[in-house]
Amino acid sequence: MTDYKIQNVDAIRDSAGQACSMLKILANEDRLMLLCQLTQGEKNVGELEAATNIQQPTLSQQLTILRKDNIVKIRKDGKFNYYSIASDEVIQVMQTLGSLYGCNK
Amino acid sequence: MTDYKIQNVDAIRDSAGQACSMLKILANEDRLMLLCQLTQGEKNVGELEAATNIQQPTLSQQLTILRKDNIVKIRKDGKFNYYSIASDEVIQVMQTLGSLYGCNK
DNA sequence: ATAATAATTTATAAATTAATAATATATAAA
DNA sequence: TTTATATATTATTAATTTATAAATTATTAT
Numbered sequence: 001m002t003d004y005k006i007q008n009v010d011a012i013r014d015s016a017g018q019a020c021s022m023l024k025i026l027a028n029e030d031r032l033m034l035l036c037q038l039t040q041g042e043k044n045v046g047e048l049e050a051a052t053n054i055q056q057p058t059l060s061q062q063l064t065i066l067r068k069d070n071i072v073k074i075r076k077d078g079k080f081n082y083y084s085i086a087s088d089e090v091i092q093v094m095q096t097l098g099s100l101y102g103c104n105k
Numbered sequence: 106m107t108d109y110k111i112q113n114v115d116a117i118r119d120s121a122g123q124a125c126s127m128l129k130i131l132a133n134e135d136r137l138m139l140l141c142q143l144t145q146g147e148k149n150v151g152e153l154e155a156a157t158n159i160q161q162p163t164l165s166q167q168l169t170i171l172r173k174d175n176i177v178k179i180r181k182d183g184k185f186n187y188y189s190i191a192s193d194e195v196i197q198v199m200q201t202l203g204s205l206y207g208c209n210k
Numbered sequence: 211a212t213a214a215t216a217a218t219t220t221a222t223a224a225a226t227t228a229a230t231a232a233t234a235t236a237t238a239a240a
Numbered sequence: 241t242t243t244a245t246a247t248a249t250t251a252t253t254a255a256t257t258t259a260t261a262a263a264t265t266a267t268t269a270t
Binding site: 044045046056057059060061063064078079080081 | 245246247248249
């Protein structure tokens with residue numbers, strides 16, 4: 001190839017890396033469905049199950065992934081576990097996606 | 106679980122599906138780097154290689170994926186292939202990501 | 211024609227993610 | 241304290257994605 005000017009490739013890759021780890025988590029239909037629901041506010045697992053038709057163990061699994069990456073936070077109340085979105089970045093991306101695909105309507 | 110009201114789950118899943126197929130393509134560090142570059146305008150493969158340090162066959166492979174999903178379009182000029190972003194949705198998402206992580210600066 | 215440059219394609223192994231089923235834990239009600 | 245409900249965890253297999261290397265095509269210049 002010809003010689004072109006190289007400018008702060010590492011900085012760009014670093015940004016891309018950060019954005020990418022978030023996108024990898026969003027890039028799953030179940031998780032996206034769950035986050036869609038949570039953009040409307042806190043919901044417990046049963047509510048999420050009813051709103052998404054995702055079977056319970058799968059749902060719990062995906063919530064665990066979201067929890068571990070600090071995308072959502074949990075609040076326990078009796079035998080119910082309530083989830084809500086914890087990441088401002090995710091809220092913003094979900095907003096953009098919602099306006100493009102209507103997935104948070 | 107308790108019984109909750111179910112409303113248009115299928116419609117939401119459909120939206121999530123669409124958004125998800127786009128996110129799956131963005132959720133790769135190399136592809137994201139390339140799209141970052143292309144938000145600045147059309148670039149040929151050599152320029153993309155220099156700007157990203159992605160080795161050429163990998164780069165070509167990822168561009169093929171982006172092309173097949175109509176995320177980018179190609180313009181051939183002599184022995185150079187110029188790429189640019191073809192999807193308005195992707196432009197919007199990249200813009201949001203750029204404002205959050207600075208990856209299109 | 212031959213060589214050089216720009217880019218793509220193909221193949222394969224390794225790694226990651228998703229799908230599914232079974233089991234376990236925690237809280238509350240009977 | 242047994243039972244039911246809500247939720248989480250673990251294990252296993254299947255599928256998808258990524259990484260890497262080798263070979264090929266296309267265009268231009270010599």
